[in-house]
Amino acid sequence: MxxxxxxxxxxxxxxxxxxxxxxxxxxxxxxxxxxxxxxxxxxxxxxxxxxxxxxxxxxxxxxxxxxxxxxxxxxxxxxxxxxxxxxxxxxxxxxxxxxxxxxxxxxxxxxxxxxxxxxxxxxxxxxxxxxxxxxxxxxxxxxxxxxxxxxxxxxxxxxxxxxxxxxxxxxxxxxxxxxxxxxxxxxxxxxxxxxxxxxxxxxxxxxxxSKNIKKIDEEKLLAQNKELSQKEELLKSLQKEKSKFERGLERLTLHRTELTNRIASLGGGAKVTDIKQITDEQKRLEKQRDECQKNLDDLLVTEIPFQLVGQELIDSYRQQISGEIKKLAWEAKNTDLKNNKDEFLRRFAKTKTPEMNPALTESQQQSLMLRLEKVWQNMFSPLPKDCATETIHHYIQRENRQKLLQRLKHIDSTNYDLIRLVKQRDLLDNQIEALKNRYAKIESIDKDGRLESLKTELQKTQKEIDEKQKTLGKVEREITALRTAVNQLNATYKQQFSKFVQAQPMLSKVANAHQIEKLIDDLIPKLYPLKQKQLTTAISETYHKLxxxxxxxxxxxxxxxxxxxxxxxxxxxxxxxxxxxxxxxxxxxxxxxxxxxxxxxxxxxxxxxxxxxxxxxxxxxxxxxxxxxxxxxxxxxxxxxxxxxxxxxxxxxxxxxxxxxxxxxxxxxxxxxxxxxxxxxxxxxxxxx
CATH class of the missing domain: 3.40.50.300 (P-loop containing nucleotide triphosphate hydrolases)
Known part of the structure; x- marks a missing residue:
């Protein structure tokens, strides 16, 4: 290698x-x-x-x-x-x-x-x-x-x-x-x-x-199994009781809904149930209607003239004012520039350098000055795009023109404000009229006592619902606590049972590991002689060579x-x-x-x-x-x-x-x-x- x-x-x-x-x-x-x-x-x-x-x-x-x-x-x-x-x-x-x-x-x-x-x-x-x-x-x-x-x-x-x-x-x-x-x-x-x-x-x-292996008490394990079975039976009983309460509560809830609908049909709504509440609600709505009408009147006074004018005329007027603003700005700029023209021409005529060779004749000088004058005039025409060709509205002061233009742009949104206020006023009128009708109906029906009887029965039904919900809540809490106890006991039992099953094999593995450890202790001293002689010979031979x-x-x-x-x-x-x-x-x-x-x-x-x-x-x-x-x-x-x-x-x-x-x-x-x-x-x- x-x-x-x-x-x-x-x-x-x-x-x-x-x-x-x-x-x-x-x-x-x-x-x-x-x-x-x-x-x-x-x-x-x-x-x-x-x-x-x-x-x-x-x-x-x-x-x-x-x-x-x-x-x-x-x-x-x-x-x-x-x-x-x-x-x-x-x-x-x-x-x-x-x-x-x-x-x-x-x-x-x-x-x-x-x-x-x-x-x-x-x-x-x-x-x-x-x-x-x-x-x-x-x-x-x-x-x-x-x-x-x-x-x-x-x-x-x-x-x-x-x-x-x-x-x-x-x-x-x-x-x-x-x-x-x-x-x-x-x-x-x-x-x-x-x-x-x-x-x-x-x-x-x-x-x-060894830390994980504990001695398992078999009698204790049987006691845990018995306790677990008893708690599981009690849990089933409570769950049946809970279902019974839920069915009764469902019937009472349906009856309460039926009574509420009957009271509402007789004029006894869930929000307005007596004469005083109706009159208070009516006063509140009438106050809102009066405020809405005032806002509408103010808007009509200030905005109605513009609403009577056609949109085409308003757009034309807006365009003219905008064009006049641009025209006046352009003219002001030109006036500032023209004030410097004469001074420019005077200095141009006096300037002698660089010299022209040959010198210009008097006729040529006049032609040059006329040409400069023409070029200067061409700088100010034609008018820029969107400028008005003439100023019609001289009576409007310069500083008020922008305010007027903004006011004209606001006219479109005013139309939506008018429509919104009219709809709000109509809605309030309808709500006030509905309260008046309910007031008249209750005043005529409540005289025979039917509405009061329904209210009494509704209160009784609601009381029964509250009691059953309270009892149901208590049962649910008992079920939750018992289920937690059952789960914990079940987990403990399974863990102990698993250890009981595994304990003997694990103890056997620990014993085997201990035996192998002892074998290694016995083996190590015996390994040295296996190579000791061979190593001694190899080192001696190499040492002699070196x-x-x-x-x-x-x-x-x-x-x-x-x-x-x-x-x-x-x-x-x-x-x-x-x-x-x-x-x-x-x-x-x-x-x-x-x-x-x-x-x-x-x-x-x-x-x-x-x-x-x-x-x-x-x-x-x-x-x-x-x-x-x-x-x-x-x-x-x-x-x-x-x-x-x-x-x-x-x-x-x-x-x-x-x-x-x-x-x-x-x-x-x-x-x-x-x-x-x-x-x-x-x-x-x-x-x-």
């Missing part, structure tokens, strides 16, 4: 960059060499691989791989966003990684993060696009299957630090806390981390499930992560190791863990040669080159893989990139990867010569 493509967009110093890597060839070209000075984006590229593949889970493993302390995922993302990516509408950062399992099959993972205009990460916007690539065709997959694909087809997160790491930093971690680092590596290799996560999940399951000191014959590791070194006769030795030797041991440790894992995953190393001397550099490069089928991506400074090592291992180099920095202003820039270039490309050619 190998990484075939990496694409970064607005990630750290990369605005947009694509890396394409070939398949490790049978000819032995398995090294991808990416050169860059400090701060040019080598470590950022390694961090991008972690984030692109593992997302938030990568934070746990970045420190283990020597890639810094990144305990806050959101802050890490905000710092990773390229500063030139900030935009008013927000920004998007993405990492795309494509890895192949063979030449025809692979997967592509694109992880995208969204930020607001201030560069703040928008939580919940992380999105993963996952594709399967088979024979050049792309098939979208569900993003939640990524973890399983990485587990089965590539490198799961918990063992990624064995393959992707900072060569210089990883030895510091091993030096500071070597037993813990070794034990942690063994646990990741054996999957103990996953077992511990499972144990914790089972423990929480037991606690949460180290130039051969006094250490064997490296042993116990199940606590403690390391002991033995010489040829099995004697324990202690060696004060240099920084370079620490890096060699850390590299051997990771190589051993990677070897025991059985994965042929790519190896990605930042600062691969760090503090190593020339012998150790030869050894470690030879070690990486020796596995021809494993892709090895080295992120190197110019002083690590220099011109000598570049030339020495050139036949194993499949691809090169050189990271360069370009300034963008505002104290930041971007990284550009130049394909098929390295620090000493020209130097190597010179060396060949």
């Amino acid at each position: 190998w990484i075939s493509k990496i694409e970064l967009t607005d990630f750290k110093s990369y605005q947009h960059q694509v890396f394409n890597f070939p398949v490790p060839s049978e000819a032995g070209k398995n090294i991808i060499l990416i050169g860059g000075m400090n701060g040019y984006g080598k470590t950022s590229l390694l961090q991008a691989i972690y984030l692109g593949l593992y997302g938030k889970e990568a934070i746990t493993y970045l420190a283990r791989a020597g890639l810094g302390d990144a305990d806050n995922y959101h802050k890490f993302l905000e710092k990773a966003l390229h500063k030139d990516a900030l935009r008013e509408y927000g920004s998007i950062m993405s990492v795309l990684i494509q890895f192949n399992t063979n030449i025809n099959h692979g997967f592509q993972v694109k992880r995208t993060w969204h930020f607001n205009h201030k560069g703040q990460y928008q939580r919940g916007t992380e999105h993963v696009d996952l594709l399967r690539i088979l024979d050049g065709l792309q098939e979208p997959l569900q993003s939640d299957s990524l973890e399983e694909i990485l587990e089965q087809q590539f490198v799961p997160a918990h063992i990624a630090p064995f393959f992707f790491f900072d060569g210089e930093k990883i030895n510091e971690l091993a030096t500071q806390n070597r037993p813990e680092q070794i034990k942690e590596g063994m646990e990741n290799l054996l999957g103990i981390v996953l077992l511990r996560n499972l144990k914790q999940t089972l423990h929480h399951y037991q606690i949460n499930t 180290s130039h000191k051969q006094q250490i014959a064997e490296v042993k590791i116990d199940d606590t992560g403690n390391v002991t070194r033995l010489n040829q006769d099995g004697t324990l030795i202690g060696v004060e190791q240099s920084a370079g030797e620490n890096q060699i041991f850390a590299t051997a440790l990771l190589a051993g863990l990677a070897n025991v894992s059985g994965l042929k995953a790519p190896l990605i190393v930042d600062t691969p040669l760090g503090r190593l001397d020339s012998v150790h550099r030869d050894n470690i490069l030879n070690f990486w080159v020796s596995d021809k089928q494993r892709q090895v991506i080295l992120l190197s400074q110019d002083k690590e893989i220099d011109v000598f090592y570049y030339y020495k291992f050139k036949n194993s180099i499949a691809k090169t990139y050189l990271l360069e920095h370009q300034e963008l202003g505002h104290h930041f820039g971007k990284t550009v990867a130049i394909e098929d270039k390295y620090f000493f490309s020209e130097g190597v050619q010179g060396h060949k010569q």
